[in-house]
Amino acid sequence: MDAYLTILQLLDSTVRLATPLLLACLAGLYSERAGIFDIGLEGKMLAAAFFSAAVAAVTGSVWVGLLAGIAASLVLSAIHGIASITFRGNQLISGVAINFLAAGLTVLVAQAWFRQGGRTPSLFGKGRFEPITLPFAESLQSVPIIGPLYYELISGHSILVYLAFAAVPFTWWLLFRTRFGLRLRAVGENPAAVDTAGVSVVGLRFAAVGICGVLCGIAGAYLSTALQAGFVKDMSAGRGFIALAALIFAKWRPWHALYATLLFGLFGALETRPDVIEAVIGMKVQGQLLSALPYIMTVIILAGFVGKAIPPRAGGEPYVKER
Amino acid sequence: MTTAPAIELKGISKAFGPVQANKDISIRVMPGTIHGIIGENGAGKSTLMSILYGFYKADKGEVFISGKKANITDSQAAIAAGIGMVFQHFKLVENFTVLENIILGAEDGRWLKPSIAKARRTLVELAADYGLNVKPDALIQDIGVGMQQRVEILKALYRQADILILDEPTGVLTPSEADQLFRILDRLRSEGKTIILITHKLREIMEITDTVSVMRRGEMTATVKTSETTPAELAELMVGRKVLLRVDKSPAKLGDVVLDVKGLRVRDEKGVERLKGIDLQVRAGEVLGIAGVAGNGQSELLEILGGYADGTGSITVNGQPLDLTGKLSDGQSRRARGIAHVPEDRQREGLIMDFTAWENAAFGYHHDPAYRSGVLMNNAAIREDTEGKMERFDVRPPDPKLAAKNFSGGNQQKIVLAREIERNPDLLLIGQPTRGVDIGAIEFIHQQIIALRDQGKAVLLVSVELEEIIALSDRIAVMFDGHIMGERLPSETDEKELGLLMAGITDTDTPHSVEEVQANLAHAGEGAK
Numbered sequence: 001m002d003a004y005l006t007i008l009q010l011l012d013s014t015v016r017l018a019t020p021l022l023l024a025c026l027a028g029l030y031s032e033r034a035g036i037f038d039i040g041l042e043g044k045m046l047a048a049a050f051f052s053a054a055v056a057a058v059t060g061s062v063w064v065g066l067l068a069g070i071a072a073s074l075v076l077s078a079i080h081g082i083a084s085i086t087f088r089g090n091q092l093i094s095g096v097a098i099n100f101l102a103a104g105l106t107v108l109v110a111q112a113w114f115r116q117g118g119r120t121p122s123l124f125g126k127g128r129f130e131p132i133t134l135p136f137a138e139s140l141q142s143v144p145i146i147g148p149l150y151y152e153l154i155s156g157h158s159i160l161v162y163l164a165f166a167a168v169p170f171t172w173w174l175l176f177r178t179r180f181g182l183r184l185r186a187v188g189e190n191p192a193a194v195d196t197a198g199v200s201v202v203g204l205r206f207a208a209v210g211i212c213g214v215l216c217g218i219a220g221a222y223l224s225t226a227l228q229a230g231f232v233k234d235m236s237a238g239r240g241f242i243a244l245a246a247l248i249f250a251k252w253r254p255w256h257a258l259y260a261t262l263l264f265g266l267f268g269a270l271e272t273r274p275d276v277i278e279a280v281i282g283m284k285v286q287g288q289l290l291s292a293l294p295y296i297m298t299v300i301i302l303a304g305f306v307g308k309a310i311p312p313r314a315g316g317e318p319y320v321k322e323r
Numbered sequence: 324m325t326t327a328p329a330i331e332l333k334g335i336s337k338a339f340g341p342v343q344a345n346k347d348i349s350i351r352v353m354p355g356t357i358h359g360i361i362g363e364n365g366a367g368k369s370t371l372m373s374i375l376y377g378f379y380k381a382d383k384g385e386v387f388i389s390g391k392k393a394n395i396t397d398s399q400a401a402i403a404a405g406i407g408m409v410f411q412h413f414k415l416v417e418n419f420t421v422l423e424n425i426i427l428g429a430e431d432g433r434w435l436k437p438s439i440a441k442a443r444r445t446l447v448e449l450a451a452d453y454g455l456n457v458k459p460d461a462l463i464q465d466i467g468v469g470m471q472q473r474v475e476i477l478k479a480l481y482r483q484a485d486i487l488i489l490d491e492p493t494g495v496l497t498p499s500e501a502d503q504l505f506r507i508l509d510r511l512r513s514e515g516k517t518i519i520l521i522t523h524k525l526r527e528i529m530e531i532t533d534t535v536s537v538m539r540r541g542e543m544t545a546t547v548k549t550s551e552t553t554p555a556e557l558a559e560l561m562v563g564r565k566v567l568l569r570v571d572k573s574p575a576k577l578g579d580v581v582l583d584v585k586g587l588r589v590r591d592e593k594g595v596e597r598l599k600g601i602d603l604q605v606r607a608g609e610v611l612g613i614a615g616v617a618g619n620g621q622s623e624l625l626e627i628l629g630g631y632a633d634g635t636g637s638i639t640v641n642g643q644p645l646d647l648t649g650k651l652s653d654g655q656s657r658r659a660r661g662i663a664h665v666p667e668d669r670q671r672e673g674l675i676m677d678f679t680a681w682e683n684a685a686f687g688y689h690h691d692p693a694y695r696s697g698v699l700m701n702n703a704a705i706r707e708d709t710e711g712k713m714e715r716f717d718v719r720p721p722d723p724k725l726a727a728k729n730f731s732g733g734n735q736q737k738i739v740l741a742r743e744i745e746r747n748p749d750l751l752l753i754g755q756p757t758r759g760v761d762i763g764a765i766e767f768i769h770q771q772i773i774a775l776r777d778q779g780k781a782v783l784l785v786s787v788e789l790e791e792i793i794a795l796s797d798r799i800a801v802m803f804d805g806h807i808m809g810e811r812l813p814s815e816t817d818e819k820e821l822g823l824l825m826a827g828i829t830d831t832d833t834p835h836s837v838e839e840v841q842a843n844l845a846h847a848g849e850g851a852k
Contacts (some may be wrong), residue, residue, distance in 0.1 A: 122548065179430040186416045186427050193414040196376075197401030197428025197478075312373070323379060 004145075008152040010269050010276060013159065016227060018265025019164045020045065020219045024243035025257045026167055026251070027215035033175065033252060034208030035188035039095035040080055042240025042323040043102030048073040048220025050106035053120040053231035054113060056127040063125070069224075070217030073297030076102065077213030085205045099240075107233050120231040122223070129158035129226035158226040160218060160245050167215070171254040184208055188312035191319040195273045201319050216240075238295065245298040267294040284285055327390030329517035330355040330375070334417030335384035337370055343812040344370040344543045348384070352534075353486075357518040359528040359549070362561055363761040364732055368521045369411075372488050372536075374531035376408045377401040388486070396763045400554055402429075404559070407479020410698040411491040413471050418466040421474050422446070422456050425481050432769060442481065449480050453510050476507065487511065488519045493527060497616050498789055505823045523561075523762065524552040526790070562763045570772045574684055577798040578607030579641075582628075582779035583748050587636035589623045598634065599624040599805035605750065608780040610772065611795030612813075614789060616825050620805040622667060623753050630657035630665040639749060645795050658687060663743035665736075667754030667785065681709040681723035684742050712741040717767060733764025738777040740768060744775055751775055754785040769795060789818050 020134045022038055024041045031038040048069035049073055056065025071172055076098050082114035083094040137155035175181035191201045209322045223239075224231045249263075250256035270277060271290040278284050328351040337345040344367045352358040362368050366706045374381045377395040395401050401408070415424050422442050430438040443459055450456050455473050463471060472492060479487055489508075493501040493662070507516055508531060520532060528535050529549060536546040544560050556564040558629055582605040589598040594605045598620045606610045615621050626632035633648040640660050647653040657664070665771040666672035674683045684703045685694055694705050701726045708722040716737040727735055736756065743751065756772065757765040772795055776782050786792050793813050799809045801824035827840045 072497070177432050177435055177469060179435060182419075182423060182427060182435060186419065188419060189416045190414065193416050193424070194411075196401050196408065196414045198409070199428045218663065269768050 004033055005148060005152070006273075006276060009149055010266075010273055012153050012156075013269040013272060014262060015153070015161060017266075017268035018261045019157075019161045020222050020227065020239055020265055021243050021246060021261040022164045022258060023167070023215050023222065024240055025246045025261050026164075026171055026242055026254065027212040027219065028247045029171065029250075029252055029254065029257055030184070030208045030215070031212040031313055032247065033188045033312055034184050034205050035191060035312055035317070036080070036084055036205055036209055037091045037095070037316045038080065038209075038212060038213035039092060039100035039129075039244065040076060040102075042236050042238065043095075043099035043222065044073040044216035045220040046106055046212060046234070046236040047102040048217040049074055049112060050120070050220075050231045052124060053224035054110065056122045056123055057114075057163055057230070059271070060125070060127055062127055062129055063121070064162050065319075066218070066221045066224055067222055070128045070214055071220035073217030073220060074210065074213040076210035077209050077216070081206050081209040085202055085209070086318065090224040091318075100275050103234065106231070109232075110231060118233045123225060123229045127225070128229055129160055129222070131156045131158055132162075138244060156233075158222070160222045163218065164222075165258070168254050168258045174252065178190040180207075185243050185312075188314055191314050192321075195319070195321065196286075205319075242294055242298050245301045248309050248311075251291070251303045252312065264294050265296065267297060326354060328352055328387070329389060330519070331387040331390075332371075333385045333387070335371065335374060335381045335386075337374060337381050343541050345374070345381070348538075348543045350517060350536055350543065350546065352423060352486075354389070354517050356533040357512055357513060357520055357531055359523070359532035359535040360521045360529050361523060361535060362520060363523060363763065364759065365542040365761075366538040366561070368538055369490060370541075372490060372521060372777065374406065375401070375488065376406060402482050403486070405483065405485040406488065407476075407482060407486065408486030408488045409472065409475040409479065409490065409761060411432075411494060413468075413475050415471055416476060417699070418462060420460050420462055420681060421441075421466075422459045423475075423476055429482050431493075433494050442667045445481060449477060452514065453480070453507060455480075456509060469497070469503070472496070486517045486519070488521070488666070490521045491523070493522070493524065497825060498818050499526075499661045499826070525557055528557065529554055532652050539563055546823060560742065565747060566762060567766055568592055570769045570773060570794040571778070572795075575610075575776065576608045576779070578609075578779055580604050581607050581641055581742075582783065583639045583642075584628075585636075585637045587624075587627065587638065589620075589627050589632055589634035591623070597805050599628070599776055600636070601805075601807055603800055603807060605781040605783055607781050608776055608779045609797045610776050610784055610795050612787045612792035612799045613802055614784065614799055614821055615802035616794070617785070617787050619802045619825075621802055622788060624665070624802075625667060625752055625783075625785055625816060628657070628662065628663075628752050629666065630654045630849075631749055635851045642727060646712050654687060655690075656746075661749035663746055663748035663751050665743050665751070665753040665756065667741050667758075669735055674735060676728040677726055679724050679726055680713065680718070680730070680738055681706045681740055683727050684709040684712055684723070686742070688742070688746060708783075708814070714736070716741040716744075716771070731761065731764075732759040733761045733768075736768060738765065740771060744771060748780065750783065751779045752783050752785075756786065757782070757788065757791060789821055792821075793818070802826055816825070 012301040024045055028038055028041050051064040051072035052069030053069035056062045078100055080094050083089040110118045110120055134155035137151045141151045175185060183194060183199055187201055189206045194204065195201050223235055228235065246257060246260035246264055249260040271293065274285060274287060274290060330352045332348060332350045334635055335345050339528065348371060351504065355589055360368050362405040363470060370379065373379045375386065375395065377397040377400050381644040388394060391708055393404050395404060416427065426438045426442045431441055437815045444552065447458055447461065450548065455477055458475065463474065492504060496504060512518060524768050532549045534546060535552065535557065535558060537544045539561060552590050584601055584603045586599040588596060589597050591597050592678060599684050601624065603611065613621050614626065627634045628638065633652060635647060638647065638661060639644045646656065695701055706723045710721065711821060713723065718734050718737045730738065741780050753772065765849065784795055796813055799813055799816065799821065801821055802811045802823060804827060808827060808829055811821065829841060
């Protein structure tokens with residue numbers, strides 16, 4: 001029973017750590033399915049993390065903070081969109097610029113506003129997303145097997161976690177069952193087909209980049225107002241890049257994005273529980289090695305270990321009408 | 324009683340910077356007719372059609388559809404005006420199904436299911452009305468180009484187009500597929516659709532159109548009834564001078580065997596066998612033409628002969644064996660053995676588009692001592708040499724410092740040809756010599772190939788243009804699915820027989836249905852994938 005509880009606790013932190021990855025991964029999925037590569041997920045998350053924490057700290061309302069985070073992320077998305085869609089610039093360069101911009105500006109503004117060494121004040125009460133206890137979680141706790149599963153794993157997360165998981169089937173449905181999804185996928189594969197069919201390539205791509213901005217905003221807000229209680233420097237810690245690796249791993253499919261980010265979440269969770277690893281493999285593993293595990297996995301996955309992952313064919317290329 | 328023309332263009336002009344792509348163009352196309360627009364590459368045909376489809380805005384001029392002035396500002400307006408366009412390069416989403424491609428942009432409402440269901444029903448009707456059968460749930464990437472083109476036509480008909488514009492529709496088709504397309508166009512015409520056919524192939528104009536307009540350098544030089552003109556007259560109108568449509572050549576004076584290929588096998592990078600035991604010989608003073616639908620092993624044959632694919636079997640040149648794998652199986656070693664190669668895709672394999680003409684004219688031969696001064700390249704010498712080549716091969720403009728991408732297709736090809744032919748090779752490999760080349764330049768390139776053969780050199784010609792194969796070759800070998808299906812003499816065969824061989828059918832005397840030919844081709848296509 002003890003082992004069972006340990007596994008549940010491990011999976012519980014897997015879910016919590018996978019959530020920002022999942023949101024960012026889905027954000028990238030929308031953008032890249034529409035043909036806009038976005039390595040600025042990291043920067044958008046970071047900016048959103050800062051602004052949601054800052055605004056939540058000042059207003060005392062986490063919901064206002066969330067909106068501020070989404071707004072900040074959308075501003076960066078708009079920059080990316082204008083640079084790479086309107087002016088047909090290089091999408092990688094625009095993304096890199098956004099990452100640098102966010103990394104520098106968040107700390108700078110944080111210092112100017114709060115004078116706490118680039119942090120925001122700690123959030124408490126209504127300034128944070130609190131865990132939600134689902135109905136009957138307490139009373140069912142004593143039921144064997146299912147009770148702890150429900151109480152430990154399924155119940156007790158913040159609203160954003162449930163939102164992220166609900167976004168998976170919604171994204172699948174939107175992409176594969178609606179007109180908007182058909183057009184979005186088409187514009188990432190062959191924008192000329194969309195254009196000659198009389199649909200605006202620019203409009204579709206901006207819509208995708210906008211959705212990407214909203215999801216990154218939620219991911220960032222989750223980091224600073226749910227997972228942690230406040231913003232610290234570089235708190236996105238490469239999650240935007242891991243989300244990109246997960247996206248490739250998932251081959252740009254929503255359900256697979258969930259599985260991939262859960263896997264990365266598990267690695268993150270293992271890092272916090274070296275005792276579990278020791279119990280399973282029977283030897284002590286260096287903490288640093290465990291911390292590096294998600295990043296090592298990222299490198300392995302990006303090195304093509306997952307087999308052939310074919311990105312959307314028009315990805316990364318600005319659309320220019322040909323003669 | 325007079326009916327209004329389906330399309331009337333009045334005084335259309337369009338300039339791109341200093342280039343006047345269209346100059347004061349007017350046409351009238353009556354409903355229920357097929358109107359051909361013929362002209363060389365860069366004559367302004369595609370620009371004109373892009374204006375009609377709303378891709379470009381004309382600087383001056385008016386468009387009337389069925390007698391009413393139309394203001395076509397984008398593709399959406401063109402579709403609304405009843406215009407459908409089948410582009411030369413299809414605008415299809417490769418990993419979508421046929422149905423998804425057809426409804427894209429013309430969906431009924433937000434949800435896909437009812438749209439797909441409706442499109443499926445409509446498709447059945449269209450197939451019955453016009454004989455356009457397709458598999459609705461097949462992915463575009465799994466069907467052949469002929470089928471893809473049908474999907475494009477169906478897309479237009481699904482949007483209730485009354486006017487169809489087809490831009491170089493037969494460029495990617497086999498002769499039998501082209502015949503089938505023409506039957507479809509004929510059917511569409513008899514159902515009252517108006518069709519504009521853009522092409523540079525005179526035969527197609529003569530075969531199917533009712534009226535034809537000729538364009539040259541942005542101007543419309545003539546509009547005539549097809550029944551009242553001749554191919555020679557049209558060619559002259561297109562080029563502005565008399566053009567030899569036939570290749571003038573004397574009988575071949577055969578010499579010794581130069582190229583001898585036995586049991587040649589090549590696998591591609593996925594391990595699929597693309598050449599399945601090829602035997603062939605080319606003699607000095609002879610052009611051997613390799614006919615076949617693209618993707619049946621011709622490219623791999625050129626690649627291994629040219630030294631950039633590995634394989635097994637034997638190849639000898641002038642009696643000496645070539646290495647088929649390893650260090651000495653590369654372009655440099657092949658050139659040293661007297662093999663010159665004009666590759667099929669000149670823009671990818673023949674030239675570096677951003678480099679200048681003189682740099683391109685030296686590639687592969689840059690080790691030549693004449694191009695060197697000490698350890699450095701003697702650029703001045705290369706430039707001077709290139710200037711001479713450009714003059715002899717009539718490359719226009721004759722400026723060695725211009726980047727390769729700034730020359731027209733024909734002139735790019737002449738640069739490659741000059742580089743390879745002037746090395747005086749024993750064997751010339753040449754793939755798709757006139758793909759995307761103007762009719763005037765075609766004449767010149769054909770003359771050069773024949774001149775080389777008359778000097779007693781061996782030429783291996785690969786082309787998907789049957790006309791070209793028949794005109795130039797002294798002997799024709801037909802490839803299908805990695806095999807040589809047979810050899811024929813041009814004087815003793817015709818396009819029909821070759822077309823059947825290209826589809827892998829060897830008993831060419833009995834009649835075969837179109838379906839049988841297509842099924843065979845589709846099978847070969849699977850092998851290629």
